Amino acid sequence: MNKKRVAVVGAGITGLTVAYRLSKKSEDFEVVIFETDEKIGGKLRTSNFAGFQLDEGADAFLARAPWAVELFDEVGISEEFVSPRSRSASIWANGSLIPLPSPNVLGIPLYPDSEASDVLSAEDSQKIRDGGIPENTITGETDISIGSLVRNCVGDSVFENFVDPLLSGINAGKADAMSCATMAPHLLEAARHKDGLVTALKETYEKTDPESPVFYTHPEGMGHIVKKLAEKIVGSIRKTESVTSIEPSKEQWIVKTSTGSEIVDAVVLTNSAQDAANLLHPLSLTVSTRLSEIEHASVSLVSFAFETLDVEIPENESGFLVPRSSGKLMTACSFSGNKWTHLNDGTKTLMRVSTGRIDDQRHETLDDEELVECLMDDLKTTLGVEKPPLEFRINRWPKALAQFEVGHLQKLEETLSILEVETPGIFLSGSYHFGVGIPASIRSGNEAATRVLERFGRN
Ligand SMILES: Cc1cc2nc3c(=O)[nH]c(=O)nc-3n(C[C@H](O)[C@H](O)[C@H](O)COP(=O)(O)OP(=O)(O)OC[C@H]3O[C@@H](n4cnc5c(N)ncnc54)[C@H](O)[C@@H]3O)c2cc1C
Missing domain, CATH: 1.10.3110.10 (protoporphyrinogen ix oxidase, domain 3)
Known part of the structure; x- marks a missing residue:
């Protein structure tokens, strides 16, 4: 019997989860993942900064929610995880x-x-x-x-x-x-x-055991977890290939991309609600409208490396939060070296400073120089930092974090039911389903894979 062809849109943690789950049934499914970016992982991305492997987006995940721990156990990397030394x-x-x-x-x-x-x-x-x-x-x-x-x-x-x-x-x-x-x-x-x-x-x-870990990460960064998960996927990952439209073709779908087109039996969209809304607009106006109503906040993350002798940070603290009432641009500051042993060499102090809220998008109006200047001002007020950093790095994450209004879960369920009727064979998942965290994204990937299996699987 012919295998069912499944296109997964997006190679973030949700898309990789869907592809991994389906590729465990590789006798039934042929999976192809399309990813706009030249790298896989989406918001899980690690790169060298000031001599450390530092995450550009998410840097840890909740250990007490089951979905991430279960998936990474199966992938065989959980033994390598570490938890923060300061809580x-x-x-x-x-x-x-x-x-x-x-x-x-x-x-x-x-x-x-x-x-x-x-x-x-x-x-x-x-x-x-x-x-x-x-x-x-x-x-x-x-x-x-x-x-x-x-x-x-x-x-x-x-x-x-x-x-x-x-x-x-x-x-x-x-x-x-x-x-x-x-x-x-x-x-x-x-x-x-x-x-x-x-x-x-x-x-x-x-x-609860007070000693049980609350968060985990990998010492080589979240990008390493992505790499290990991708290695387990049976299927092709097509980087720098963006899905531009989806069209019906008898009982199948034509997925048009920046470089060509593919005929598939199923499409799993794992991009943001806004991006999925755009792709679904010609196919189901109702679903597209409902998805476009889910707001997303943009955030920027600026990583700083200071000479350890130049800054004083509270010992054993993982960082601090800044309430909106303060009027400050920064929303949080994480002391990476206090949190993670592998990010502390005793000579450099790493800080990840976050900015951006759904009701405060000032960071988007600032150019890179202004953004760093404003955050350095905030670090001066809060921590007394006077000396300039050795290095800094800016990661802007536009429309990155979904907002969940009251009644969201019920509305989502309705949306998925409408989708099933109006566009059978197209499935949705992503960080706008059950929460933005990595475990919640994996949960939504698991559920989308289950829906594909229920519809097309052979047992
Ligand atoms: C700064 C920051 C810090 C965070 N920190 C944490 C944390 O510490 N812990 C935690 O649990 N969570 C954290 N999160 C949240 C978490 O990282 C994300 O919610 C999660 O990684 C989302 O995964 P995803 O696969 O659903 O989406 P994404 O990672 O956004 O992946 C979607 C992918 O789809 C691709 N794509 C989009 N459109 C198309 C298209 N048309 N064709 C092909 N590809 C397409 C995109 O390029 C992208 O790679 C953080 C998020 C941010 C922004």
């Missing part, structure tokens, strides 16, 4: 760096009497002490915003000082508008506990 981070508040409460869950302190209590109102500290019982009961809601949940259970000062900066660090979003069911389903469940959100979070925390 604590600070927040820029009232003109100084204040350690985030420890322990905390997404910034929600489990106990009120930590140093961080200085920035909490007395009323909110009391709410934490009382277990975080919501003022307005949260019962049947399938989704609410993280902001309304946290404000309701533990108050505005906890939300604004800790939770919003932490969460907006993850997807450059506004936690007041963020879908809790998508970004933090465990909070929604915990808030329904009869004794309150904090009580429920404490119960879970007490069952």
Whole structure:
């Protein structure tokens, strides 16, 4: 029997996951991956910077969500993973760096009497002490915003000082508008506990091994993981070949690219919601419109290498977050050498400084020189950095991070159902499905591969 031909659009972690899953059934499927860029990996890209292998985008992934760990286990590289040596981070508040409460869950302190209590109102500290019982009961809601949940259970000062900066660090979003069911389903469940959100979070925390790793990376960078995953794929990866349109052809699809065209049985789009919307526009206006409504934030990441003697950074801290209320351009600063042993040679101090939020796209209006100058100003205010860096590197990531509005998961499910009816054989996945993190992207790749297998697989 003829194999089914599947085109995967995009060779980021989602596309590679789809291709890997399908190539495990290589007797049934012939997979071809199209990638616009000359490199594979999408936002997982590592290159030499100041003598280190430093990531240009994502630099780690959550160890406690199953999807990435499971995939990389299968690929056979998990033994090589390392976890951060420092776990604590600070927040820029009232003109100084204040350690985030420890322990905390997404910034929600489990106990009120930590140093961080200085920035909490007395009323909110009391709410934490009382277990975080919501003022307005949260019962049947399938989704609410993280902001309304946290404000309701533990108050505005906890939300604004800790939770919003932490969460907006993850997807450059506004936690007041963020879908809790998508970004933090465990909070929604915990808030329904009869004794309150904090009580429920404490119960879970007490069952967790505090020593178990929270994040993993590879000492050679995320690019190495991509390389190892790609080596396991049976199929062709066509770099610098962009998919420009998809047209129906009887029961198949013609995939037109920058250099030619291919006839395939199935197409899996793993590019951003906006890019997928453009490709689907002539095929399903409804799906295209729904996808184009998913907003994406642009971010820029500037990596700095300083002479270690020239800067003073808090020992054992992985970095700090900057709340939007500060008005600063920077949103976070990560001390790479404090986090990862392999990025610390004792002579150079590496920092990755992030900027950009869905409601603050100033970085996009600045040229490279202005961007670095503004971030150096922020480093001067927050850390007292006076001396210029030895080197810097700018990575701009336009429209990179999807925003998840309340009700997102239900809307996504509806979109996928409409797609199945209107364009059978075209599948969607990507970091705009279940969250922007690597595990969530892999989960969406797994699910898309399962849908292809269900439709075309032989058992
Ligand atoms: C600065 C930054 C830091 C991050 N840090 C972390 C982190 O530490 N941990 C974490 O878990 N997550 C992090 N993320 C998020 C995470 O990296 C991404 O959400 C995830 O890598 C997305 O993978 P993807 O494959 O879905 O998309 P992408 O990586 O964007 O891949 C999509 C690919 O599709 C290609 N493409 C697009 N259109 C076409 C077309 N028409 N034809 C062919 N190819 C096409 C693109 O070139 C791209 O390579 C970070 C993101 C950024 C921007």
